[in-house]
Amino acid sequence: MKAVLDSSALLVGKYPEMEEMLTTPDVIRELEKKGMTSELRSFIEVKLRVASPSEEGMERVMEASLESGDSERLSQTDTGLLALALDEKATILTDDYSIQNLAMVLGIDYKGVMFPEITKRVSWRYRCVGCGRRYEDHSEVCEVCGSRLRTYRKQEENIEKQK
Ligand SMILES: [Zn+2]
Structure with a gap:
């Protein structure tokens, strides 16, 4: 499984076996602001690929969020994560129900981290x-x-x- 992780998924620090783990530069910035443990920092350096989503992906996610009514509660960071998951055909790991909701709309596979995902x-x-x-x-x-x-x-x- 190839997975895109949001900041809550990274903070939990337990992950199923995955071939590849990705996140966006926005998530790294958010984590930097909150302060990272040395464990998290080395995890990011060693195991995580940081990639920016494509413009095209961002546009698709923004369009879908306007249609589904999720745009109000979707941050720029959330939009980027969904766009990256689209670009990479990856599963998104998040407990954020707005992200999960939109993932469903966009046909992106998703998994909850601490809580079961919405169905x-x-x-x-x-x-x-x-x-x-x-x-x-x-x-x-x-x-x-x-x-x-x-x-x-x-x-x-x-x-x-x-x-
Ligand atoms: Zn009224």
Whole structure:
């Protein structure tokens, strides 16, 4: 298995046997900021390949995230990880459900690290905290009463995970 690891996966420090492990420069920067143990540092130096995702991959992920409604909660780093997994045809290791959700949409294989991965596609919906009106699309404030919207998950489709 070829795998792309997010920062939480790297911090956990236990990995199944893999042929190749990859991550993005953004993840390394995040880990640098948090401070790395010497173990993690040597793991990164010895076992991990750091690669940047392609422009094309980034665009595909951004388009898909707009369609699925995940774009609000997907960071630049998350987008890069998904794009790299697409480029490399790798499995993505993450506990982030937004990343997993989008991986499913894009046909990228994914695995949870500490927690079992999602098996259902999640759609995001929005509800006004003031009047309770529901919205399909994200906006800053409710058009009726001006209160802010809260996100909630709507599970829509049962998708058998493809192995
Ligand atoms: Zn409202």
